[in-house]
Amino acid sequence: MAHLAACAPLGACTTKQNASLRSQSARVVPRAHHADGETQAASPALTRRGALAAGIAAASLVLDAQESGAVGFKKELKDKRRGRTRIPEEEYTKELQDGVKYVDLEEGTGEVVKKGTKVTAHYDAFFRGIDASSSRQARFLNENINLPEPYDFAAGSEIRISKSKELPLPPQALTIGVIGMKPGGKRMLLVPADPWGYGDKGYAEVPPGATIEVLIELLSIGEA
Structure with a gap:
């Protein structure tokens, strides 16, 4: 776990210490929480893979919807051309x-x-x-x-x-x-x-x- 430097009395931090605090805050890495209560820094690679997987899933839904629409349209045309029940x-x-x-x-x-x-x-x-x-x-x-x-x-x-x-x-x-x-x-x-x-x-x-x-x-x- 990354720790932030603390200043002893309130307001006693120097300008240099404040700058150090801001720098360390900017470097805080996102954490993943586990069932045992411990936290672990989330891997940037895992984060990218998750985003990629979500994007692929969304694209698949769009393609499935388009394919379903195309099949439905073709079936509608086929049904129209099928016409009517033949007369004996x-x-x-x-x-x-x-x-x-x-x-x-x-x-x-x-x-x-x-x-x-x-x-x-x-x-x-x-x-x-x-x-x-x-x-x-x-x-x-x-x-x-x-x-x-x-x-x-x-x-x-x-x-x-x-x-x-x-x-x-x-x-x-x-x-x-x-x-x-x-x-x-x-x-x-x-x-x-x-x-x-x-x-x-x-x-x-x-x-x-x-x-x-x-x-x-x-x-x-x-x-x-």
């Missing part, structure tokens, strides 16, 4: 043409779409439950944010997509699938690859020759 094929009891079948999920209200009617609609094309192509993910602002962009077209006519817009490619079944729908309605199509699906080339996660499901949400209609 036997529930597609109505047929449009060329083997395209459908089931109405919501009827909607208002005028019925006819061939030539101008419509605005959203679509999602599913392959085995995976949302492979969607107007709801049409425009990406960055890797985390996208903007939905519904499609405008005339029912029964070929849907053309400008290459300059770089929009998702809808299956042509969309143009016949809206016929008979009402604004606000939702319909699920079961679409063979040809001639209204993605054919023998496929698209995105849809392999060549694959049957797909297409969910249509009719937003509004115009004049025929």
Whole structure:
């Protein structure tokens, strides 16, 4: 234990002694207290190791939180793209043409779409439950944010997509699938690859020759 020099009578210390006291006080080393009541000077190396360990622990917590957030975000995206429970094929009891079948999920209200009617609609094309192509993910602002962009077209006519817009490619079944729908309605199509699906080339996660499901949400209609 380091001891401080004491002056006999109070106030009897000389200027030199006071300076010595201050110098010794500045050199007092931090103490570590043990269970047996003794004290021992703390090692500077141990102090540095403790600070380093604390810093590593704090950094680990930050990295764990970031990794957890990234995993959560990826899972959220995966869940969104997983879409919906597949409808059993036997529930597609109505047929449009060329083997395209459908089931109405919501009827909607208002005028019925006819061939030539101008419509605005959203679509999602599913392959085995995976949302492979969607107007709801049409425009990406960055890797985390996208903007939905519904499609405008005339029912029964070929849907053309400008290459300059770089929009998702809808299956042509969309143009016949809206016929008979009402604004606000939702319909699920079961679409063979040809001639209204993605054919023998496929698209995105849809392999060549694959049957797909297409969910249509009719937003509004115009004049025929």
